[in-house]
Amino acid sequence: MNRGYNFSAGPAAIPTEVLERAQEELLNWNGQGCSVMEFGHRTPEFGQLLEQTEADLRKLLHIPNHYRVLFMHGSASHQFAMVPMNFLAPDDTANYLEQAHWSKKAIQEAQNFGNIHVQQGFQQTEEGLAIVPESDWQLDEDGKYLHFTSNETIVGVQFKKEPKAFAGKLVCDMCSDILSRPIDIEQYALIYAGAQKNIGPSGMTVVIVREDLFEQMQTHRVPSLFQYPLMAQHKSLFNTPPSFGIYLASLVFEWLLERGGVETIEQLNQQKAQLLYDAIDASDFYHSPVAKDSRSMMNVAFTLSDPSLDSAFLLQAKEQGLLALKGHRDFGGMRASIYNAMPLEGAQALVDFMKEFERRA
Numbered sequence: 001m002n003r004g005y006n007f008s009a010g011p012a013a014i015p016t017e018v019l020e021r022a023q024e025e026l027l028n029w030n031g032q033g034c035s036v037m038e039f040g041h042r043t044p045e046f047g048q049l050l051e052q053t054e055a056d057l058r059k060l061l062h063i064p065n066h067y068r069v070l071f072m073h074g075s076a077s078h079q080f081a082m083v084p085m086n087f088l089a090p091d092d093t094a095n096y097l098e099q100a101h102w103s104k105k106a107i108q109e110a111q112n113f114g115n116i117h118v119q120q121g122f123q124q125t126e127e128g129l130a131i132v133p134e135s136d137w138q139l140d141e142d143g144k145y146l147h148f149t150s151n152e153t154i155v156g157v158q159f160k161k162e163p164k165a166f167a168g169k170l171v172c173d174m175c176s177d178i179l180s181r182p183i184d185i186e187q188y189a190l191i192y193a194g195a196q197k198n199i200g201p202s203g204m205t206v207v208i209v210r211e212d213l214f215e216q217m218q219t220h221r222v223p224s225l226f227q228y229p230l231m232a233q234h235k236s237l238f239n240t241p242p243s244f245g246i247y248l249a250s251l252v253f254e255w256l257l258e259r260g261g262v263e264t265i266e267q268l269n270q271q272k273a274q275l276l277y278d279a280i281d282a283s284d285f286y287h288s289p290v291a292k293d294s295r296s297m298m299n300v301a302f303t304l305s306d307p308s309l310d311s312a313f314l315l316q317a318k319e320q321g322l323l324a325l326k327g328h329r330d331f332g333g334m335r336a337s338i339y340n341a342m343p344l345e346g347a348q349a350l351v352d353f354m355k356e357f358e359r360r361a
């Protein structure tokens, strides 16, 4: 079978060039006579890989020196707990935006560790699902931070910019849009992103955190592996790190740098999203449930006006190599995830298929 265009929301497509290079190097990485998976993490060679990976990420996202980069085990769900564990004493308060699926899970975890002030982040408008305007938010000014999800993967709703509130004290679940566009790191206390959308394989999470916050972080009853300051002190080598994840991330970062970095990939991402949303808006056969201002550049959710055609749509798409278009189980419909690894031709192939499917229906 040929490699298809993979619209999976996550684990998601990894650039073909990256997979080919990993394949090439699988048996003999870096001239060491074995795979990177089989190679000591405390060797100078692995140390160099780790250093280069961090340097490339810093370059891509323009991460200032007073922020630390951690390559951690586990997923965003670990961070849902780790963030409040580290930031909140039992009497402390934090603000959380509630936005569909993922942030609810983050809120649930956080409630085990402090007082959580919840502000609704989404609302239904005539135009569709939308982000509640910031002027309507009510936040607890004493909160240690404001947690939000920059791109809500399930329904395809994305902040166009960082919120203005809690500047410098934002904590962001950036799983599904990190590295898709430039960001202003200094607005954040901490950013986390599981690797399986825009970075590499699942099982690793990248954390970017402002170093001066370490002083105030909690350590009482926090397991060592869950302490940000300790992980930073050991430069992500407190224990055996997710070494294959780090290796693949390094290849993805290199791939991005070769293509002009985040600024260039953002333009491509905009083009891909535009192609799809234009096709959806131009037809009565397809419908976007999201208001224009809030639409995601990474996850394009849409429904068919006749849902009884959903399974035929999915089946025929798959036959043409357009994979994993089924929407999230809580939402239904379709979802085309077009992360960095999706080429423009993939988005175009989907648009062509959608037009053809509508014509024949």
Ligand SMILES: *Cc1c(COP(=O)(O)O)cnc(C)c1O
Pocket (backbone or CB within 6 Å): 010, 075, 076, 077, 078, 102, 149, 151, 152, 153, 173, 174, 175, 176, 194, 197
């Ligand atoms: C995919 C995703 C997660 C996933 O977390 P896991 O713990 O890896 O299952 C969390 N948040 C967002 C915004 C996501 O897109």
